Amino acid sequence: MAKEGAMQLQMDKEKVTGGIRLRRVVANVVLVLLCVLCLFWFYILLINATHNNAELSGGRFHIFFGKYFGQNWVNLMHSSINIWRGMLNSIIIAAGSAVLCTYFSSMTAYAIHCYDFKLKNVVFTFILMIMTIPTQVTALGFVQFMRNIHLHDTFVPLIVPAIAAPVTFFYMKQYMDSTLPLSIIEAARIDGSGEFRTFNTIVMPMMKPAIAVQAIFTFVSSWNNYFTPALILKSDKNKTLPILIATLRSADYMKFDMGQVYMMIMLSIFPVIVVYLALSKYIVGGVALGAVKG
Amino acid sequence: MKQAKRGKVVSFNKWGYIFLIPFIAVYCFFQLIPLVMTIYYSFFENYMSGMTQIGPRFIGIENYITLFSKGDMLKYALNTVIMWIIGFIPQILVSLLLGAWFSDTRLRLRAASFYKVVIYLPNLIMASAFSMLFFALFSETGPINALLMNTLHVINKPFIFFQDIPATRILVGFMNFLMWFGNTTILLMAGMLGIDPSLYEAAEVDGATPTQVFWRITLPLLRPILVYVVITSLIGGLQMFDVPQILTNGKGSPANSAMTLIMWLNRHIGTSKNFGMGGALSVVLFIITGVLSMVVYKVSNGKED
Amino acid sequence: MKKKLLSVMLSTAMVAALLAGCTGSTPAVSSEVAPATSEVAPVTSEVEPGSVGGGEEVVLEDTGDKLTIECWNDEWQTRVINLMPGYTQDSESDPNHGHIGDLPVEWIVTPSDNGAYQNALDADLLDDSADVDIFLVEADYAGKYTVPGVAKPLGDLGITDADIADQYAYTQQVVTTDGVLYGSSWQTCGAGMIYNRDIAKEVLGTDDPDEVQALVSDWDKWQDVAAQMKEAGYKMTPCAATSYRVFSNNVTTPWVKDNKINVDANIQKWIDMSKEMVDAEQTGTFGLWDTNEDFQKNISFCVFGPAWYFDFCMQAGSGDSIADRGGWALCQGPQAHFWGGTWVCVAEKTDNAATAAEILKTMTMDEGVLTSIIEDYGDNVNNKTIVAKYAADTSYGNDVLGGQNPYSIFEGALANVDVSNMTIYDQICNEQIQTAMTDYFTGKVDEDTAWDNFYTAVEETYPELSR
Known part of the structure; x- marks a missing residue:
């Protein structure tokens, strides 16, 4: 045919x-x-x-x-700003967020997509609801709380919360709805694969295009985020690129140099472009997902 | 379908809970606590006057009354929706069109991969840097004015874009469009990649036109992702902040016409850390977006189930 | 259902505990700490403004293991690193760590974008576990921090009236609350009218600062000149905003009286005059920082600004600007005024009071250091004797101003500056009035609507205020 x-x-x-x-x-x-x-x-x-x-x-x-x-x-390069350190910090935070976010969002979506349990609809509705909360709303409360538990000026509040990303979860769930047939999972079960193993070895590879897409989105938004990191990170060795750019821009008038600012913006865009191009093959390459549907 | 599923996987269902643990635990710890604090404080008078803490003092729903009776919440809501629509309509249309072109097997665009990669690139630029460029481009002495005056002779003195209400709103919408249409296209394409290619082949065999293929095959199968795009864009739109904030220097000028709800929220929680009013506004926003999202979700997903 | 209820109860209990924790750990600064302050320095409430009072011996101690300084850029930092005796940098490439003697010094630099600096500073000042010894403030919000319990009165730091005798009075008023002095600045920001020499020669027949000054010595005369400029095909100023600070820094009533927003007659005067001039096309309406072509070509006659305006805004060094050919000159203009400035405060909770006091004193009061600041950085320093010396130096000239010596004019600008009407609300009021009124100038809204927009914006920012 x-x-x-x-x-x-x-x-x-x-x-x-x-x-x-x-x-x-x-x-x-x-x-x-x-x-x-x-x-x-x-x-x-x-x-x-x-x-x-x-x-x-x-x-x-x-x-x-x-x-x-x-x-x-x-x-x-001769300014007081340690751009390479900033780049490293940005990479750690953005990559950490992207990895945790995509993996755990897939896991959460998988839980909702392929299991039937009593609280399923409650949980799903709850996550849909919290998706609509603006980040600015809770930001100051969040920062205050991080201070109270002595996590401010660490990367933890900037990376770990990515595990609970309602928007990414919702995308994964929608993606599974349209591409992940339950029959595959049942087939895996018949072959004796454990649930966790099924998720890691069968579901995750099938999610590659969705993961690539959301990894890029998470990486980019974390990379370009100024608002929360500026409130959390304090010491020099922890600062990310957007904060360093803001530092350059608020330099005093004798040192203010837009040429440097643009140079730094150029440099900070560079790694995201690399990451994007690396992942973009999943987007443009066309992983033939439809094949498994047949 | 549902029946069969329930019958077979019943013994595995405890895994549903297990897989939810990381999300729920992290959410409760990092986000629910600040959120509950936000809601809790919306019933209090609680702000900083200089370095002095005022409150927290329980005042019932007074913050909510102030919110609706004083200030211009409706106006800011309208601003937000207008600027969202200005950006979203071209965004979804262009994305669907591009998606249809990219997935059309007969069109065979030679540089398709290149196009697909390039259209997302504007999203990689920080909103602040992007706004700086936009501002310079459209400033009184910027190249756009020079073009209009000296080359095209449409106007004889500079048009000040950022003091004109429609111009400012259109520029905000245009920037949002530029930053997000690639994102939307990628989402739609990822959804389209999930569509069984044999369906397209079958359609071609049956002699379907590209328009028919798009409306009868692509769009219905794309619905879950489309719903996602509409809901997230709606939420993102109602939370619009960066672009108008930076482009209007936080003022929402001219005449507060580019002031969005979150910029308004920012005014409350910025200097005086007014968690009371900020909390009340957040709760209202949360209810509005929550209801809208549920409506979109139910209307579009509920049909077939 | 039971499980659900239990989990709800659990999370409620958790949050309740947290909330209790939060409110408990946020000290109500004025009520709790203020009494303690008055015990330490009982005399301070009776002293004259501009005086530190006392005279009794103050014993200061260093007990902390490091000195922490919070600021928003490296302006003062470079001056401290280069000029503070005994200061050593730990490593050449890292300006944020150093030592004074054996005491480590750490700089926390938070850019001021989006209010991030004040947010970070507020949090650190209120957090008992955070270390802050010295922090910097700007004129527009200095009053927020120069209160008991937040900043340490200079009298408590062993600084005497003799130490500050040569400072300009306004620099002390900015950081004085209820007669107590809480900070000190190394610089002054007197401003003047910077005018285009070519246009002056063409329209007024002279570019001599004294003669031009005579023609613009009050606002009526200034507006007459504006009409002359218009006739000759020039604008008086590039934008209405440039003259705003001249009016706003010469008000006779504060922006806020008893939590009511108050509009000074001088502000209304600026609005009326600007509207008139915009309608007559004698000035433009765009933003203060977009006035670029005016610094390239002979379009506008004058702008108002301080010394830092020359380098920062007037494009000196771009090769083809008016500044590069020395085409500007400076006179006092219709009213003396100042614009900007940075002040140094020592935190009340400092645990290294001795070193903090030493840095504040040396870096803002020591004549040798201040002289070096003029020589090395071109700042206008906060010492009348030193400035008078440079003002009298005929060999000194500024290139942007075609060789004119600006010091005497800047000094004159400061003589009568009165900042007793500053409030902690000034920054927002000044920003919002300009935003709101620009809509009125451009004809987008009528004046009443512009006022409504202004009041609403200020009330939303400061819930304690009303119109």
């Missing part, structure tokens, strides 16, 4: 109609425009990192490269 379909498809392709060609042109034009719109900002950040403070002051705008890239780099 599938083979016949493929053959038919092959025949269709040979007599490609003008309609498809037109649609392809339209799609490519729209996509190229969108890509320009998306990449433009990176270009401008790069351009700005090549200009010095005087050229950038007052929000002046540049379209072409300046000649201060090296100077900005040297200034940043």
Whole structure:
């Protein structure tokens, strides 16, 4: 059946109609425009990192490269800010959050998706409800509480709470609804696989695209988060990149240097791009999930 | 389906509880406690005047009365919804369109992987850095004004975007669109990857047009993820903060027209740490978003079950 | 069901205990600590403003194992590292750790974005287990911290009237509460009217600071010049906001009286004058920090600002700005005023009072250190004798100002500055009035609506206030 379909498809392709060609042109034009719109900002950040403070002051705008890239780099490296330490801290926190968040959210979603227990609907409704609570609402109470139990100025309050991420859980649950048939789990049970093992060796691999997507989202939002880390982290050795950028931006007027600020923004975007590109193959590569459904 | 499931897995159901332990434990410890404190304090007068703590003094529902009688909660709610819609409508349309293009086997876009990777990139830039760039671009002496004046000759003196109500709102919506449409597309695509390719092949064999495939196959099968996108975007929209906060320097100007509910909340809990009023506002927000999300979820998921 | 109930009860009990813990550990600063302070320094409540009173011997001790300093950037930090005798940095690349003698010093730098600095400082000051010895404050919110129980009166730090005799009075008023002095600054931020020499020559026929000053010596004359500028095709100022500080720092009543928001006549005057000038197209309405082209081309006649404005805002060094060709000059303008500044306070709960007092005294009062600050950093220092010396030095000139010596004008600006009407609410009131009124200037709302928006914003920020 599938083979016949493929053959038919092959025949269709040979007599490609003008309609498809037109649609392809339209799609490519729209996509190229969108890509320009998306990449433009990176270009401008790069351009700005090549200009010095005087050229950038007052929000002046540049379209072409300046000649201060090296100077900005040297200034940043010789400033009192330890950018590499900040990068390491950011990586630990963002990667830690992403790993814990995706693994445990999948686990929670799995519990709701494939087991029937008395409190199931209560728990599910509860998680849906708490998903709607703005983070700003509880932030100050959270910080106060962390102080009381002496966890402030550590990474714990920035990493561990990622285990309970209602939004990621909800995505995993929705994803399982559309792609994870219970028959596979039952088959695993018949083969004598324990529940925990089934989850780790069968369910998790099937969740790869969803995990990749949510890992990126969690990593990026943790990487770019300023609000909570600024309230939690105090000592220099713990500070993350957004806090260091804010430090640069609030430097006193004799040292204020937008060239350095842009250079630092460039540098701090770099690792996220690497992580994103590394994970993006799961998004664009097309893990053929449908196959297991058959 | 449900019947069969219940019959077979009954002995394993205790695992449901076991798998929930990490989430529930961490949630209770790190989030429920601050949350309960927030709700609890919404019934108290409790703020800082300078370095002096006022309260906590139990005042019943007075904070809620103040919330609804004084100030402009409705106006800020409306601002928030307007700016959310300005960003969300193009976002969901573009994402669905891109998703449909990417999943259309006949279209065979050669650079599809490249496009897919690039559209998410704006989300990698910090909101603050992004706003800095936007601000410079649209400032009175920025390149957009130069373009409008000197090249296109549409206007003869600079148009001050950030002092114009529709312009400011559109810019906020546009920034949100740019930052999030890639995200939405990725979510939808991940959902589309889960759709059995043989369904598309079968449809092609039957001679279905791309439009038919989209409406009859893609969209219905995508529904769980679509529901997720709508709900999270709604929640994210009602919690809109970063972009208007930075773009308007925390003021919500002009004339409070870009002031969102969370910016308003921030005003309460910022300087004076007014946990009383902040708590009351949070509870109201929580109820509104909770109800809206449940409605969306029930309406779209309840149909078939 | 029973299980559920039990879990609910458990979590309720847990939260109740936590809440109790929280309220217990948040000290009500003024009520609990204030009496203790008055025991230590019984005389302080009777002293004159600008005086530390006392004269009795104060014995200070270091008992803590490290000295902690909280600030929001490295401005003062660099000055301490380079100029404080006996200060050594632990490592060249790490400015935040050092020693004074054997005592370790740790700097906690929290950027002020989003109120993060004040949040962190508040938490540390109120948290008994956190160590804070010295902290810095800005003029706009200094009053929040210069209260009993938070900052230590200078009299308790062994500082005498003789030590502060040469300071400018306004710098002391900013950190004085109920007659008690709680801090000290090394700098002053006197400001003046910075005007464009080319435009002055063309329209007024002179760019000499004294002659220009005579033409703008009060607001009526200033507005006459604005009309002349308009006729000649120039704007008087790039934006209405630039003159705001001149009015707001010359008010005769405070922003808040008995928890009621009070609008000084001078603020109303700024609003009326600005609206008039915006309508007459003599000034623009955009933000204070966006006035970029005005520093490149001859568009606007003048701005108001202090010394730090030259480098920070006027684009000196960009190669093609007016500042680069020395095209500006400085005069006092219609009213003397100041803008900004940083103050040093010692925390009441310091456990290293001796060293903290030593740093505060040396870094803000020692003549040798202050002279070095002028020489090395170009700050205007808080010492009349030293400033007078530099003001009289004809060989000194500022490049941005075409070689003019600004010290005498900045000094003159400070002579009559009166900050007795500052309140802890100033920062928000000053910000919100400008935001609200910009909508009025641009015609987005009428004046009444603008006022409503202003009052609402302030009341939401400070629940204790009403209109």
